[in-house]
Amino acid sequence: MLRQLKPCGKLHTFIALMRMSIYRSALNKLPRPLLIRLSYVFRIFASVIYRGNTVACPVCGNSFSKFLSYGSDVAFRQNVLCPHCLSLERHRLLWLYLQQRTDLFSGKVKLLHIAPEQCFHGRFKALQNIEYVTGDLESPLAEHHFDLHDVPFDSNSFDAVICNHVMEHVEDDARCMRELYRVLRPGGWAVMQVPIDYSRAVTYEDPEITSPEEREKHFWQKDHLRLYGRDYPERLAAAGFKVKEDDFVKALGEEKAERHRLQSQEIIYFLTK
Numbered sequence: 001m002l003r004q005l006k007p008c009g010k011l012h013t014f015i016a017l018m019r020m021s022i023y024r025s026a027l028n029k030l031p032r033p034l035l036i037r038l039s040y041v042f043r044i045f046a047s048v049i050y051r052g053n054t055v056a057c058p059v060c061g062n063s064f065s066k067f068l069s070y071g072s073d074v075a076f077r078q079n080v081l082c083p084h085c086l087s088l089e090r091h092r093l094l095w096l097y098l099q100q101r102t103d104l105f106s107g108k109v110k111l112l113h114i115a116p117e118q119c120f121h122g123r124f125k126a127l128q129n130i131e132y133v134t135g136d137l138e139s140p141l142a143e144h145h146f147d148l149h150d151v152p153f154d155s156n157s158f159d160a161v162i163c164n165h166v167m168e169h170v171e172d173d174a175r176c177m178r179e180l181y182r183v184l185r186p187g188g189w190a191v192m193q194v195p196i197d198y199s200r201a202v203t204y205e206d207p208e209i210t211s212p213e214e215r216e217k218h219f220w221q222k223d224h225l226r227l228y229g230r231d232y233p234e235r236l237a238a239a240g241f242k243v244k245e246d247d248f249v250k251a252l253g254e255e256k257a258e259r260h261r262l263q264s265q266e267i268i269y270f271l272t273k
């Protein structure tokens with residue numbers, strides 16, 4: 001019996017590996033707009049394939065047996081991508097933070113959202129209490145297209161700014177931070193999360209590293225221009241922001257962190273002007 005099962009087990013492992021390899025290759029190679037379109041089809045089946053109640057996504061409110069895997073070769077993680085709304089660990093943490101620690105869902109807020117995340121965009125747009133302005137270099141989700149080095153809005157014109165996982169892509173991050181500080185009104189708040197290597201004291205930059213392969217090796221992704229270290233809040237402060245480091249994931253507790261599959265070391269940098 002065992003001898004009969006063994007090849008079958010191997011076959012299953014082989015098929016599982018092939019599926020994983022095709023899936024990873026698709027995630028890394030298919031253009032993002034196509035992936036987004038495919039995701040609309042996939043999510044119809046996802047609730048059946050991944051039915052269960054082991055993990056829960058606070059963004060879309062669905063629960064599943066597990067999340068999907070996601071990430072580049074150097075940052076691949078299992079059980080992190082919501083099959084319904086495509087939220088990742090950082091999106092789920094930020095959603096909970098915005099709900100519990102800001103006035104975004106209750107106050108009268110004029111929000112500038114740079115590089116709007118797919119999982120947030122429709123939900124923010126539906127909020128009646130906010131005036132929602134979106135911007136990006138080219139994303140079809142954004143209504144204004146511009147370069148973040150020169151933001152085409154008046155100074156002090158927004159109550160809040162959200163700009164996540166952008167600063168690691170731009171040429172001059174200090175200038176982009178100063179631009180977002182400029183358009184934020186005094187008393188306003190901002191969230192500008194980035195990938196951080198917490199083992200590094202100082203942000204790693206090297207203008208000699210320009211090829212996609214080298215950038216992925218050194219900065220975690222083919223289109224990253226730097227890898228931030230623990231000095232990220234100092235860089236934000238240099239642009240003018242008052243920075244509050246909030247270890248919010250700890251406040252949520254281990255049980256919630258595990259159920260929502262959050263990253264235990266992620267700090268929310270809550271910025272004010």
Ligand SMILES: [Zn+2]
Binds near residue numbers: 082083085086
């Ligand atoms: Zn979700």
